[in-house]
Amino acid sequence: MASHPDRPTHPVSRPSPAGYRELLRTHLAPVLERAAQSTRLPVVACADSVLARDLLASVDLPLFVNSQMDGYAVRSADIAGAGPDSPVRLRVVGTTHAGDGPGPRVDDDEACKVMTGAPVPEGADCVVPVEDTSIGDPADPSGGRPATVLVHAPRAAGEFIRRPGDDVRAGDLVIPAGTRLEARHLAAAASLGESGLDVRPRPRVGVVATGAELVAPGRPLEPGQIWESNSITLAAALKACGCEVTATVISSDDRDDFTAALDHAAGDADLVVTVGAVSMGDAEVVRQVLADREGARFAPVAMQPGGPQGLSSWRDVPVVCLPGNPVSALVSFVVLLRPVILEAVGRVPVPTTRARLSRAVGSPAGKTQYLRGALAAEPSGGDLPGIPTVDPVSGPGSHLVASMARADVLIEVPADETSLAAGDEVAVIPL
Numbered sequence: 483m484a485s486h487p488d489r490p491t492h493p494v495s496r497p498s499p500a501g502y503r504e505l506l507r508t509h510l511a512p513v514l515e516r517a518a519q520s521t522r523l524p525v526v527a528c529a530d531s532v533l534a535r536d537l538l539a540s541v542d543l544p545l546f547v548n549s550q551m552d553g554y555a556v557r558s559a560d561i562a563g564a565g566p567d568s569p570v571r572l573r574v575v576g577t578t579h580a581g582d583g584p585g586p587r588v589d590d591d592e593a594c595k596v597m598t599g600a601p602v603p604e605g606a607d608c609v610v611p612v613e614d615t616s617i618g619d620p621a622d623p624s625g626g627r628p629a630t631v632l633v634h635a636p637r638a639a640g641e642f643i644r645r646p647g648d649d650v651r652a653g654d655l656v657i658p659a660g661t662r663l664e665a666r667h668l669a670a671a672a673s674l675g676e677s678g679l680d681v682r683p684r685p686r687v688g689v690v691a692t693g694a695e696l697v698a699p700g701r702p703l704e705p706g707q708i709w710e711s712n713s714i715t716l717a718a719a720l721k722a723c724g725c726e727v728t729a730t731v732i733s734s735d736d737r738d739d740f741t742a743a744l745d746h747a748a749g750d751a752d753l754v755v756t757v758g759a760v761s762m763g764d765a766e767v768v769r770q771v772l773a774d775r776e777g778a779r780f781a782p783v784a785m786q787p788g789g790p791q792g793l794s795s796w797r798d799v800p801v802v803c804l805p806g807n808p809v810s811a812l813v814s815f816v817v818l819l820r821p822v823i824l825e826a827v828g829r830v831p832v833p834t835t836r837a838r839l840s841r842a843v844g845s846p847a848g849k850t851q852y853l854r855g856a857l858a859a860e861p862s863g864g865d866l867p868g869i870p871t872v873d874p875v876s877g878p879g880s881h882l883v884a885s886m887a888r889a890d891v892l893i894e895v896p897a898d899e900t901s902l903a904a905g906d907e908v909a910v911i912p913l
């Protein structure tokens with residue numbers, strides 16, 4: 483089990499994770515309010531944004547009657563008797579390609595050569611694919627089409643013709659507000675001629691990681707130094723929730739350095755997330771600079787990892803302070819901050835599901851514990867069907883960052899449980 487240095491204080495004074503999420507929701511009210519508005523973006527820039535208003539079709543799609551095949555537009559009555567041994571000869575009156583205007587009218591015993599997507603001429607009511615035809619009389623030397631065509635199979639009226647409204651009709655609801663836009667939605671919007679869409683603005687977030695020991699990955703280390711990971715973790719996690727990360731700054735434990743980092747991070751942001759320097763050490767610059775500000779709150783939450791948490795503000799921008807242990811940073815984000823951000827961006831919450839433990843686990847009393855877990859690919863079989871098995875990954879320690887890469891969920895052990903047995907059902911939260 484992990485050590486729990488903050489155990490001596492009164493657990494009753496600590497909010498539960500759910501209670502703390504409420505505090506965060508209040509603290510982040512300005513972020514939620516801004517994100518509830520809408521902004522217009524070019525369609526091409528809308529992937530992953532959330533649509534703010536219903537998109538109704540402004541036109542019918544397809545836009546006009548057009549061919550579904552490369553072939554000949556004809557009158558179905560003319561070719562009703564066509565067969566492999568009894569082809570019907572038609573006079574070819576023109577050719578239309580995709581992008582051409584309407585071709586020449588097709589009358590009795592006539593055909594117009596058409597390509598896929600080309601307008602079907604007036605008078606024709608079906609298209610015969612080119613495979614079901616052969617050249618009757620070849621073209622004169624100047625023409626690109628035969629003078630007559632032999633049709634070897636009948637086609638019913640309407641066959642291989644695409645009509646307005648087959649897809650959607652003007653006024654139809656095509657994409658409801660609240661949809662997270664993916665390639666298929668943008669295909670629909672662009673096909674309807676929309677150049678821009680009204681989407682929810684992405685929260686702009688600045689990230690500040692603190693610690694004298696931190697060195698950018700890839701750079702050489704002096705004794706005692708480590709490679710910095712939290713700013714990278716949080717930037718990726720924030721972007722995955724639909725935020726725009728406007729700055730990631732690494733600060734030392736020096737006050738001036740940290741306040742300069744805050745200035746930079748808050749400059750263009752709706753929210754600043756700091757990570758590290760919130761607990762009880764001598765160099766807790768985040769706590770030192772931010773804990774005394776109006777409305778600030780630095781106190782533990784009844785969870786492990788992720789116990790020490792802080793809320794404050796800088797230049798009127800709300801600041802959320804997460805603990806520095808790398809596992810604690812991501813667990814706090816997933817359990818506390820992610821649900822509020824998803825609400826802000828108008829996305830559905832990440833659903834908590836159920837799984838069965840593959841082995842027994844212990845947990846501290848009075849705190850919700852979040853163990854890392856790997857879900858089995860197949861639901862458990864035999865007499866315990868229906869829900870997957872979850873395998874606890876590594877131990878509960880909040881420094882076990884590299885082994886967290888093997889986990890895909892957090893296993894939630896309720897605050898009133900101190901041990902769970904193999905086969906017990908638990909809640910699991912996707913990472």
Ligand SMILES: Nc1nc2c(c(=O)[nH]1)N[C@H]1C(S)=C(S)[C@@H](COP(=O)(O)OP(=O)(O)OC[C@H]3O[C@@H](n4cnc5c(N)ncnc54)[C@H](O)[C@@H]3O)O[C@H]1N2
Nearest residue numbers: 487488691693710711712758759760761762805806807810
């Ligand atoms: N006396 C007490 N000590 C500690 C308590 C406590 O209540 N009383 N709480 C412990 C718990 S729980 C946690 S979680 C940590 C939180 O500490 P801080 O937020 O102050 O974080 P740091 O001290 O700055 O760092 C902790 C740990 O994580 C490493 N770290 C920090 N930032 C990064 C980063 N950006 N990338 C990679 N690794 C990072 C740092 O080197 C430390 O090892 O406090 C406990 N102590």
Ligand code: MOO
Nearest residue numbers: 787788789810880
């Ligand atoms: O255990 Mo701390 O709560 O590592 O986040």
